[in-house]
Amino acid sequence: MSRALAAALLLAALPAPAAQTPASPPAATTAPATPALERLAQAVATDVRAMKPEAPVALHLSGGAPELRRAFGTLLASRLASAGLTPVVLEAPSPEAAESLAREQGAHALVRLTLGVEAGELRARGDAFSTWVNFWSGRTATRAPSPAAAIAQAVEADAAALALAAVEPPRTPTPATEEPRPLRLLGAVLARLPSPPAALAAGDLDGDGKDEVAVLTAHAVHVFTAEGRLLAERSLDVLPPGPAPTREPFGALAVLAGPPRLAAWATRFAHGEVLTLENGALRGVSRLEAVPLGPDARGNFVPGQTAFAPEVRLGTGEQRLAVTSRFTTFSTANSRLLLVHPEGSASFFAQPSVAPVPLSGLGAGSALGDLDGDGTPELLTTSPELQPSPDVLRVFKTNGSDPTAHEPLWQGALPSGRALSVVTANLDGDKRREVVVGLTKPDGTGELFLLRQGAP
Secondary structure (H helix, E strand, C coil): CEHHHHHHHHHCCCCCCCCCCCCCCCCCEECCCCCHHHHHHHHHHHHHHHCCCCCCEEEEEECCCHHHHHHHHHHHHHHHHHCCCCCEECCCCCHHHHHHHHHHCCCCEEEEEEEEEECCEEEEEEEEEECCEEHHHCCCCEECCCCEEEEEEEEECCHHHHHHHCCCCCCCCCCCCCCCCCCCEEEEEEEEECCCCCEEEEECCCCCCCCEEEEECCCEEEEECCCCCEEEEEECCCCCECCCCCCCCCEEEEEECCCCEEEEEECCECCEEEEEEECCEEEEEEEECCEEEECCEEECECCCCCCECCCCEECCCCEECCCCCCECEEEEECCEEEEECCCCCEEEECCCCCCCEEECCCCCCEEEECCCCCCCCEEEECCCECCCCCCEEEEECCCCCCHHHCCCCEEEECCCCEEEEEEEECCCCCCCCEEEEEEECCCCCEEEEEEEECCC
16 A cells, blocks of 8 residues: 555544644744765774874865865864874875885875765764884884774764765767766755655745755745755744644645745635745735746645645636546656546646656655756655655656656655655756655655756
8 A cells, every 4th residue: 555545544534633822933944054075084083093103193084075075175174183193184096005105204194085875874984003114024014003993974964064965077079979977866854854845845935046955844835945954934823724634744835936935825725825025034925826836836735635626727727737536746847747546546747738647656845856957857856755764766757658657867866754755956056956855754844855957
């Protein structure tokens, strides 16, 4: 049984009791305040100081993007310098070559580290040892029994570390016939939420050329910057209660164009609200009478159920999509539309005017988005199981009849929790879009997990 179906069966026709209105919504939080690179540099520096090396100490970093290595090297060198270890960062073709180079430059100890982002963590692995060699041991020089240590440290990655890890090195021009570079996504926590996310949306709300990420929860709307900083939030508890709310947070959120505004409606309330971002605050500008499925799509809730009614109105409302059953997820990109139904099936429209392609095996956390900037959106979907362990995000091409009939371009495990919402966003102003997954955590809170393309 699929996750979406089981949830719908459990929650259908079970209206939640009216909740007491809090004075204000619990504040959303970002990832840890101290940047990940600084936390990792401090942890590694502590390990190096513990072995009591003799100064000067040489550093050699490998793995990851050059920008990530440079930034981490600067921070680590600063911490070792404050301990009087006179660090020097080496440029060597390999960790093995770094050892002889360190001796040539007069270093008495060498720290060799490999950097990388894996499973949402920023990791440094390697060793530290004295470079002094016992030349009296024979024709083959051997190291003296000087202090040495293995180093393995990891911290929770953040959006800043992810941005550095995703920078591609300069490339020489390649022939047009060369195969496209493989998709590779690196993940980190973007922000934490006081309650599970009910819907996600992304768009440039402040006119800076980069998208903000908007989150609808049961009681509020939160807006985050590309770095995971809480930009604004607004309680929805000023709205009148709805007649048939759902037990789990559920609703719809969309970014409207010209001027950019947020349209939000949670099933807990009788109607929605259109919001605008002004001077760092969300202000209500009008009442919303139709559920905002997308920028130019409207629909209705199924009373008391975590699903939308089988009716989609496009544009001014005169065009209607051929929908035959209720759905839990709606996504659109580049004239393509995707509707995911409760039992894990889906309807994929290459154009709104043509018959949909039936799909199967999709999770409620599904979306369309152009990740590689080629003008054709990819299909992103989570696991259809009720309680996957872990949940998995898969990315498919949408060229052809059934995207899921082919091997995914990329797939990877997500952090613990239920991934019921996914959105793509242009967080850095380039042609490629990032992925934001909304997670319902086991402790009843929520989390935004950011996936950014890394340099292969």
